[in-house]
Amino acid sequence: MSPFRIGLAIVAVAALAALPLYGSDVVIQFGINTLLLAVLAQGWNIIGGYAGYASFGNSAFYGLGSYGVGIAMVQWGLPFPVGMIFGVVLAVVFAFCLGIPVLRLRGHYFAIATLALAQVMSAIVSNISLAGQNIGLVLPPLNNDRLFYELSLGLLIIATLTIFWLTRSRFGFGLIAIRENEEGAAVMGVNTTLYKVLAFALSGVFTALAGGIHAYWITFLDPESAFDISLNVKMIIMAVFGGPGTVFGPVVGAFALSAVSEVLSSEVTNVAGLFFGVVVVAAVVLMPRGIADVIRRFRTSGWHYFIENLRAHRI
Amino acid sequence: MDLLAQVLINGVLLGGLYAVMALGLALVWGVLNIVNLAHGAFIMLGAYLAWHLYTYLGIDPFLGLPLTAIVMFCVGYTLQRGLLNLIVRAPMFNTLLITFGLEVVLTYLAQLAFSADFRTINPPYAGNSIALGPLVVPLARLMAFGVAAALTVGMWLFLLRTTLGRAIRATAQNLVAARLYGVAPRHLYAVTFGIGIGLAGAAGSLYGTVSQINPYIGATLTAKCFAIAIIGGLDNPLGVLVGGLVLGIIESLTVLYIGATYDDVASFGVLVLVLIIRPTGLLGKTA
Numbered sequence: 001m002s003p004f005r006i007g008l009a010i011v012a013v014a015a016l017a018a019l020p021l022y023g024s025d026v027v028i029q030f031g032i033n034t035l036l037l038a039v040l041a042q043g044w045n046i047i048g049g050y051a052g053y054a055s056f057g058n059s060a061f062y063g064l065g066s067y068g069v070g071i072a073m074v075q076w077g078l079p080f081p082v083g084m085i086f087g088v089v090l091a092v093v094f095a096f097c098l099g100i101p102v103l104r105l106r107g108h109y110f111a112i113a114t115l116a117l118a119q120v121m122s123a124i125v126s127n128i129s130l131a132g133q134n135i136g137l138v139l140p141p142l143n144n145d146r147l148f149y150e151l152s153l154g155l156l157i158i159a160t161l162t163i164f165w166l167t168r169s170r171f172g173f174g175l176i177a178i179r180e181n182e183e184g185a186a187v188m189g190v191n192t193t194l195y196k197v198l199a200f201a202l203s204g205v206f207t208a209l210a211g212g213i214h215a216y217w218i219t220f221l222d223p224e225s226a227f228d229i230s231l232n233v234k235m236i237i238m239a240v241f242g243g244p245g246t247v248f249g250p251v252v253g254a255f256a257l258s259a260v261s262e263v264l265s266s267e268v269t270n271v272a273g274l275f276f277g278v279v280v281v282a283a284v285v286l287m288p289r290g291i292a293d294v295i296r297r298f299r300t301s302g303w304h305y306f307i308e309n310l311r312a313h314r315i
Numbered sequence: 316m317d318l319l320a321q322v323l324i325n326g327v328l329l330g331g332l333y334a335v336m337a338l339g340l341a342l343v344w345g346v347l348n349i350v351n352l353a354h355g356a357f358i359m360l361g362a363y364l365a366w367h368l369y370t371y372l373g374i375d376p377f378l379g380l381p382l383t384a385i386v387m388f389c390v391g392y393t394l395q396r397g398l399l400n401l402i403v404r405a406p407m408f409n410t411l412l413i414t415f416g417l418e419v420v421l422t423y424l425a426q427l428a429f430s431a432d433f434r435t436i437n438p439p440y441a442g443n444s445i446a447l448g449p450l451v452v453p454l455a456r457l458m459a460f461g462v463a464a465a466l467t468v469g470m471w472l473f474l475l476r477t478t479l480g481r482a483i484r485a486t487a488q489n490l491v492a493a494r495l496y497g498v499a500p501r502h503l504y505a506v507t508f509g510i511g512i513g514l515a516g517a518a519g520s521l522y523g524t525v526s527q528i529n530p531y532i533g534a535t536l537t538a539k540c541f542a543i544a545i546i547g548g549l550d551n552p553l554g555v556l557v558g559g560l561v562l563g564i565i566e567s568l569t570v571l572y573i574g575a576t577y578d579d580v581a582s583f584g585v586l587v588l589v590l591i592i593r594p595t596g597l598l599g600k601t602a
Contacts (some may be wrong), residue, residue: 054408056415101591107407108350112541113590116583119538123580229534233419240412250411277419284413285401313405315500 007202016153020146028145032217034258035152036210040235041242042159043206048236049244051199053103054177056232057114058207060121063226064090065208066215067125070137071214075130080142084212091208095201103196104181122227129211136222139215148217151308155213156251159206163247173175175199207235229271237280243292250293285310317449320499322571323564324452331460332525334467336360336518336558337535337543339511342470345549346487346507347403352414356421356510357535360386361519362436362528363429369436376520377458382512382521387409391512393504403504417457418533432441436523457519458517466517471552483507497599 016035020028040062047055068087072078076085102113126134166172174195177185186192215221234257240251257279264271286306287294297305340354351357364383368374369577394417403408443454460477462480472478486503494500522528522536546556562582569581 054411056411090451102587105590108344109590111411112350112538113587116538116542116586119535120580120583120587123577123583127574127580139520147354227499230419233415236412274420274423277416277423278414281398281413281420284405284409287399288405288409292460304473310401313403313409314401315403315504 027029028149032149032152035156038154038251038254039159039210041238041254043203044239045250047199050175054111056111057118058231060118061204061207062211066226067212069212069215070221071102071118074137087208087212091204092201095204099197099200122223124136126223139219141219167170202285246292249292317572322567326564326567328456329461330465330560333563334559335463337512337555339542340540341544341555343511349410353417355533356418357515358519358536359533361516362523365520365523366434376524380520384517387516388509388513392505392509395508422436433527433529455524467552467556
């Protein structure tokens with residue numbers, strides 16, 4: 001990374017960190033939502049972008065993180081940080097217990113198995129009385145949006161630094177090797193099962209932490225919203241739109257799509273949800289490798305870039 | 316004992332309906348190698364179409380079924396020809412993602428057009444049932460099962476005996492060879508996808524007579540269809556029928572012995588278990 005880019009990143013982080021000083025309440029709340037979505041997109045990036053395993057079940061981690069905080073604070077009266085740790089432990093246990101069998105599957109099978117797992121988790125949680133069954137849990141309120149904002153920003157920075165570490169560590173190279181050719185990676189001595197499960201767990205840790213922060217911020221939890229499938233849609237779309245398997249792509253995707261969707265929902269209500277669907281359809285057809293790739297290649301090929309993508313996979 | 320027999324009957328009747336739901340998904344997956352995550356949303360659209368036909372025009376859902384299927388076929392054909400043909404050769408993840416996007420779009424459009432209220436198609440005979448000694452067979456469910464079985468067998472014969480069916484199977488086996496023998500893949504892919512969506516529409520109008528419909532039923536139905544396709548395999552509609560019956564019976568038994576809130580846990584649990592134990596499907600090969 002060049003000094004210029006590092007400087008740019010520091011300025012951007014400083015501007016974001018100072019936002020609560022000059023932004024209005026609405027802006028801060030929008031900021032928390034966007035930052036948490038960016039964390040989710042980064043979390044998905046580890047398993048989906050780097051290891052190449054398209055998880056459609058990361059919302060299971062999100063729900064576990066939320067319920068970790070919820071159960072610890074409401075049922076056991078423990079402080080928030082302990083709840084976060086509890087949520088992370090739940091997510092890691094889940095990743096190891098179910099990751100080992102599920103990560104043996106590939107392609108469609110892995111995607112749908114994880115989708116089903118998220119739904120199973122939602123159905124199981126709505127039957128557990130400790131988790132408040134269908135009614136949900138009400139957390140003690142803490143009216144400090146600035147704190148939640150800085151927490152979310154800190155989490156996003158840690159997640160992005162982790163991804164940056166992936167791009168230059170043995171572990172990250174192992175994951176990329178698995179994505180490009182799993183048998184080849186195994187032959188070269190990569191312990192593929194261990195690497196995949198670790199990537200799944202790492203992805204789960206960030207997702208669970210985001211879920212925990214969100215639960216305490218919203219102060220209400222129920223199985224429907226904690227294991228919401230549309231959250232999965234959003235994190236995948238944001239990561240793919242920005243550029244999966246890149247350090248900043250998912251963050252850019254999350255910021256761009258959140259901003260547009262926020263503007264849309266304030267101008268024309270009800271269209272915001274439709275917007276995500278249309279964006280994903282258009283993105284898959286026109287720019288399947290995300291904004292990062294468009295920026296890289298647009299200079300040389302111009303508008304032909306989109307036409308080339310169109311031609312590449314049609315019959 | 317009577318209770319168990321009754322639950323088994325309910326499970327079998329439900330399973331027939333599940334089979335016809337999954338038939339289209341398995342066909343599209345087997346031939347086009349696209350797992351259509353919007354399949355459940357198309358079932359939902361079919362159900363709404365049947366509901367409108369019944370509520371505003373008074374057309375019985377069983378009589379209106381061919382009409383619903385034809386309309387949905389046209390939707391599917393257009394969609395494949397205009398959009399999905401652009402990405403059929405893309406990596407698996409892209410095809411999953413684009414159908415995921417379609418699912419989101421269809422769900423929102425349905426919510427805008429039909430509101431989020433629950434609807435049911437209630438023909439006058441909906442409450443009727445046939446008594447078999449101590450057992451009760453609900454008439455609407457029995458009719459839905461009959462239509463579902465007929466569609467499944469019809470589909471099997473169509474794939475086995477007709478020229479178009481042979482062309483579809485040939486394309487599924489080897490696109491290049493099929494092309495050399497004069498199959499036009501763009502048209503054939505669109506026809507196949509159209510048939511898949513037409514079957515989803517037919518399944519939707521049956522679903523509307525036995526269960527409640529709202530814009531959000533799609534995702535769960537897709538996952539169930541996938542489970543059935545995994546259990547039954549992709550190469551034979553009769554396998555899908557078996558898969559549907561297995562899932563229907565498992566769900567009914569779960570409701571009886573474990574609790575009504577656990578039926579989705581059971582069906583998705585079975586899906587995950589089958590995937591882990593035998594990733595190639597219980598019967599025959601999968602894609």
